[in-house]
Amino acid sequence: MSAEQPCNPSPPWWRGAAIYQVYPRSFFDSNGDGIGDLPGVTARMAYIAALGVDALWLSPFFTSPMADFGYDVADYRGVDPIFGTLDDFIALAARAHDLGLKVIIDQVYAHTSDRHAWFAESRSSPDNARADWYVWADPRPDGSPPSNWQSVFGGPAWTWDARRGQYYLHNFLKEQPQLNVHSPAVQDELLDTARFWLDLGVDGFRLDALNFTMHDPALRDNPPETKPGPRTRPFDFQRRLYNQGHADVPRFIERLQSVINAHGDHFTVAEVGGEYADREMKLFTQPPHRLNSAYGFTYLYAPDLTAQVVRQAIAQWPGGAGEGWPSWAFSNHDAPRHVTRWGAGRDRDTMARLTMLLLIALRGNIFLYQGEELGLPQAHVPFDRLVDPEAIANWPQTLGRDGARTPMPWTAAPPWGGFSEREPWLPMDAAHLPLSVEQQEADRGSMLVWSRRMLALRRTTPALRDGDISLMEGDPALLAFERRAGDSRLLCLFNLTDAPLPAPYPLISASMAASVGIEEDGAMLPGLSGCLMRIG
Structure with missing residues (x-):
């Protein structure tokens, strides 16, 4: 070379x-x-x-x-x-x-789980070897959680732990204490x-x-x-x-x-x-x-x-x-x-x-x-x-x-x-x-x-596996984009609505790599239909 x-x-x-x-x-x-x-x-x-x-x-x-x-x-x-x-x-x-x-x-x-050995050690005291491996914080002066953060699964993202005398953070379940990464x-x-x-x-x-x-x-x-x-x-x-x-x-x-x-x-x-x-x-x-x-x-x-x-x-x-x-x-x-x-x-x-x-x-x-x-x-x-x-x-x-x-x-x-x-x-x-x-x-x-x-x-089409993608302008209800890798080019057309839409290019069965809802050549994309057409 x-x-x-x-x-x-x-x-x-x-x-x-x-x-x-x-x-x-x-x-x-x-x-x-x-x-x-x-x-x-x-x-x-x-x-x-x-x-x-x-x-x-x-x-x-x-x-x-x-x-x-x-x-x-x-x-x-x-x-x-x-x-x-x-x-x-x-x-x-x-x-x-x-x-x-x-x-x-x-x-x-x-x-982790609250049953992980790390958490068991962390919650045991504020000065053990893994004391800071989880997110612990003191309560506010009125005893409420240290911040207003909420859990994905509902309720405050903080739970009081009497063993340690602090709140611990959990963005999900209280059984999933937050690691201090x-x-x-x-x-x-x-x-x-x-x-x-x-x-x-x-x-x-x-x-x-x-x-x-x-x-x-x-x-x-x-x-x-x-x-x-x-x-x-x-x-x-x-x-x-x-x-x-x-x-x-x-x-x-x-x-x-x-x-x-x-x-x-x-x-x-x-x-x-x-x-x-x-x-x-x-x-x-x-x-x-x-x-x-x-x-x-x-x-x-x-x-x-x-x-x-x-x-x-x-x-x-x-x-x-x-x-x-x-x-x-x-x-x-x-x-x-x-x-x-x-x-x-x-x-x-x-x-x-x-x-x-x-x-x-x-x-x-x-x-x-x-x-x-x-x-x-x-x-x-x-x-x-x-x-x-x-x-x-x-x-x-x-x-x-x-x-x-x-x-x-x-x-x-x-x-x-x-x-x-x-x-x-x-x-x-x-x-x-x-x-x-x-x-x-x-x-x-x-x-x-x-x-x-x-x-x-x-798997066998370079344009789909690893090619570029470019959106096409036109009817906002129509999804149209091109996939391309070298000489491999595909026009991808999708009608995701329930009503027919005009196709931007003639639909030619012989050019289609795959299609759904399109039974014959024509100028309309039926409702809920799509096709991948080879071009170039």
């Missing part, structure tokens, strides 16, 4: 990847106790690989009292017995790697935890609630929220200026990424929510020394899917110099399934196919939540079967999270759809049984087969 021919290395494996989220409690129960487990994931790994995804993301399987179903970690380096053993995890990772899949695991650095000792311990899992062969981390890792040490009160909008929790009445998103978070990120980079080509993605998520996602992923990617709740909390919602999301990540790489999810364990959120009064199958087509057309990484490939709607969970503290507290005002966490239907056999041999921890919705893997595997026209086709199209 001459000096005039610069080397253009291929992009890293994670750039443009499709990642499948597994919620282990609800994926497959291998031992008949009604709860999914790590051997169950291993047993179904070939199914995940056959989807055509690049990696799987495992929600927490660590030792935990399960107050928040694993996001309250009592031992960062242990596997909870309900999920199996550390050897089971090692076997899972080996099976995934044999099938060409990467393994990404959750890391929850903002808080300002402390270098805490950071060092978290970095050692990352090394532990990297040494076991994980290929990356999804970093939970990363912008909650550091607070304002001065404990200033948050100002009231003045913007209009729904307010179902006290948390919604404040602008969260001081309980999250501290300016030192990127410094910790750089330390973490340095540890990860030392182990090779791994992937890091941050979950970032809140009023300032757009700015913080950019900050957390700023090249060259920070995270690879981030995702927020743009789609996860969107009550409707409109052209404007998608245009705004695309415009946030135009691909300029010094910009990180986005990730997108329509559904996950924290949000009601999007087919239900966006499909009220509409044909479920059409909505599932159209949104899958849109997801694979977006620039960035894409996350599929287990069952999304089947077109599962939000499950109905009666009040007496709810287990999620947020769902119980907000019932019946919200759909809650339990309806997105019900067991995966592997067969159509009632009552438990092949998930388990006994009553599962959450009920199997009978409406999910006809959508089971077994039923859809046998149907060439099924949503599962469609999902595999779309993932294969994305």
Whole structure:
């Protein structure tokens, strides 16, 4: 190679990847106790690989009292017995790697369980070795909490602890005390935890609630929220200026990424929510020394899917110099399934196919939540079967999270759809049984087969996998954008409304890489339709 021919290395494996989220409690129960487990994931790994995804993301399987179903970690380096053993995890990772899949695991650095040994020591006195590993503060003169901060799950973000004679901070449940990640000792311990899992062969981390890792040490009160909008929790009445998103978070990120980079080509993605998520996602992923990617709740909390919602999301990540790489999810364990959120009064199958087509057309990484490939709607969970503290507290005002966490239907056999041999921890919705893997595997026209086709199209089309994106002007009701990588170009057209819209270009079936709701050539896009057309 001459000096005039610069080397253009291929992009890293994670750039443009499709990642499948597994919620282990609800994926497959291998031992008949009604709860999914790590051997169950291993047993179904070939199914995940056959989807055509690049990696799987495992929600927490660590030792935990399960107050928040694993996001309250009592031992960062242990596997909870309900999920199996550390050897089971090692076997899972080996099976995934044999099938060409990467393994990404959750890391929850903002808080621990109140049953973590660190917290037990921290609360014992104000002068022990871990006294400052959590966020402690004296009461105000009248005995009230040290600030007005509110918990995401309702009520004050402070709980009085009589052992220590102070309040401790918890941005979520009171059983999830806030780690003081300002402390270098805490950071060092978290970095050692990352090394532990990297040494076991994980290929990356999804970093939970990363912008909650550091607070304002001065404990200033948050100002009231003045913007209009729904307010179902006290948390919604404040602008969260001081309980999250501290300016030192990127410094910790750089330390973490340095540890990860030392182990090779791994992937890091941050979950970032809140009023300032757009700015913080950019900050957390700023090249060259920070995270690879981030995702927020743009789609996860969107009550409707409109052209404007998608245009705004695309415009946030135009691909300029010094910009990180986005990730997108329509559904996950924290949000009601999007087919239900966006499909009220509409044909479920059409909505599932159209949104899958849109997801694979977006620039960035894409996350599929287990069952999304089947077109599962939000499950109905009666009040007496709810287990999620947020769902119980907000019932019946919200759909809650339990309806997105019900067991995966592997067969159509009632009552438990092949998930388990006994009553599962959450009920199997009978409406999910006809959508089971077994039923859809046998149907060439099924949503599962469609999902595999779309993932294969994305994987083999450079413009979709790693290309640029540019929005097109025109009818505001029509979503139109172009994906391009070298000679690979696709025009992406979506009518997300229920009424027909004029197409900006003739719809020619022979040029279509994929389409939903378009049966013949023409000049109109029917309601709830979309297509990817090869151009150039």
